[in-house]
Amino acid sequence: MLLNGPSTSATDTESAVDTDSATGRRAPAVAMLRLLGGFQVSQALYVVARAGVADQLTDGPRPVAEVAAAAGVRPDLLRRLVRTLAAERVFAFDADQDTVGLGRLGHTLCADAADSLRDVALMWMDTHYGPFAGLWSTLHDGVPAAEREFGKPLFDWLAEEQDRLDGFNAAMGNLLALRKDALDSLDLRKVHHLVDIGGADGTALAELARRHEWLWGTVFDLPHVVTAAAPVLREAGVSDRIGTWGGDFFESVPPGADAYLACFILHDWNDEQCATLLDRVREAAGTGARLFLVETVLDEGSAPEVATLLDLTMMGMLEGRERGRADWQSLLSGSGFRLDRVVQTGGPMCVLEATAV
Ligand SMILES: C[S@@+](CC[C@H](N)C(=O)[O-])C[C@H]1O[C@@H](n2cnc3c(N)ncnc32)[C@H](O)[C@@H]1O
Structure with a gap:
């Protein structure tokens, strides 16, 4: 049988x-x-x-x-x-x-499958599973269950041990499969220099640079995270065009690029934190610069159940949330960006294209 x-x-x-x-x-x-x-x-x-x-x-x-x-x-x-x-x-x-x-x-x-989620299986159970037992308290006081369990915000806890960071980055690498359609949909024809905000180990920007040979760029992430990008960029053969920059996006963002990408970033943060981050991007970007957000849009996209699942993840692990089109519009306009269009992709993520005005 x-x-x-x-x-x-x-x-x-x-x-x-x-x-x-x-x-x-x-x-x-x-x-x-x-x-x-x-x-x-x-x-x-x-x-x-x-x-x-x-x-x-x-x-x-x-x-x-x-x-x-x-x-x-x-x-x-x-x-x-x-x-x-x-x-x-x-x-x-x-x-x-x-x-x-x-x-x-x-x-x-399987570790090597193109749509592998093995590292997500490991990371979610190693990192997320424990905190989720505290969702009851979160529901009452809004403190992310992970913050209560770890005694500090998730990203601070991850930074304490290389193994934790490696596991998190590997899981993010798996989840790139979810974002593949969105990255494929990015219209970079007129972009010369792209800064990937929270670009982690550079996997996404390396792939974009490999596909678009005119593209220059910068992987921007926390200093202890972005160190992982150099070997990835070298291996992809793009380190002559793509550099790295360590910093805190709530303080400043590399200036002067004609386009900025934030893939899977703003959903980690609450509205106030998003406004600060977007203000920093607006300060760095000249008028007319493009901003591409790769995020879910609630009730839109080809797999809306992924957005609601990630919304639960955000509730338990961070202060962020998934957002609807009107939320995105209001966040962007509050920091001096015009939302030009929302591109639906074949996957669960959308591309929100905006311009600094
Ligand atoms: C959910 S991951 C997304 C990574 C990548 N963009 C992707 O799509 O796979 C969020 C990233 O934001 C980075 N990050 C968190 N806080 C940051 C800060 N204050 N400044 C810069 N980067 C930060 C993390 O290190 C992490 O790489």
């Missing part, structure tokens, strides 16, 4: 576990139980990601015992995890053969 092998049928895009052939729907209590059990499924995904189970299956199904031995985990317990995650289409479990293969979603836990 094979549970949930890979499939490309149209109905496979629907969640099979939410429907059944008799009634067309599971009982609400069953659907709710699955939602409530989400914390267990998250941990199950974490341990198989950490054990590298999916990476062992890229050439096809293998005996559970063999996979468990290679991962150094107990076969009897791995078998039970695999069976549970087969119901979520992560694995395909053949009980008769006692083999495990990849289900429709399984490759996203």
Whole structure:
């Protein structure tokens, strides 16, 4: 009996576990139980990601015992995890053969997949999972659960240990897949020098520079973060055109570029902090300079459920939030930018194009 092998049928895009052939729907209590059990499924995904189970299956199904031995985990317990995650289409479990293969979603836990979320699985469970037990308090006093758990804001806590930073940056690298459509949609034809605000290890700007050979640029991030960019830029062969700049975007932003990009940045911060950051960008940018924000826009975009999920992440981890079009318009105009257009992309993120006026 094979549970949930890979499939490309149209109905496979629907969640099979939410429907059944008799009634067309599971009982609400069953659907709710699955939602409530989400914390267990998250941990199950974490341990198989950490054990590298999916990476062992890229050439096809293998005996559970063999996979468990290679991962150094107990076969009897791995078998039970695999069976549970087969119901979520992560694995395909053949009980008769006692083999495990990849289900429709399984490759996203492989380290090398183009749409890998393995580092997100590791980082969310290492960093986000604990704080989320404190959401009850956050709901009352607005203090991000992570800040209460860590005793300091998330980015300060991350800065204390290189391992934490590496894990966070790796997860951001995974999430680039979510932003790929947005970065593809950036209209950089008339841009000469682009500053990537909060550009982390430079992965995004390196890719943009590789694609647009006329583009010069600067990766701007906190000093201890931006040090990771030099090797990335070198490896991409763009370090002659793309430099790095360490600083605090609430104090100042590299001046004089004709365009600024802030990808996945403003949603981390509350409205007051966003206004400060945008004021700093406006001071750095001359009139007519372009600003590209890559963000979700609530109720817009091709996967609005990603925006609401990220909104929850922001509530638990930071002071930020996801925003609707009117929120963006008002933030931008308050700091001297005109919102020119919102570009919908094939993915969950939008590009908000603005001009310094
Ligand atoms: C959510 S990550 C986004 C990274 C990148 N733009 C991307 O799309 O993958 C936010 C980035 O903002 C940076 N950051 C946070 N506070 C900052 C500050 N005060 N000044 C400059 N950068 C900051 C972090 O180090 C991190 O790289």
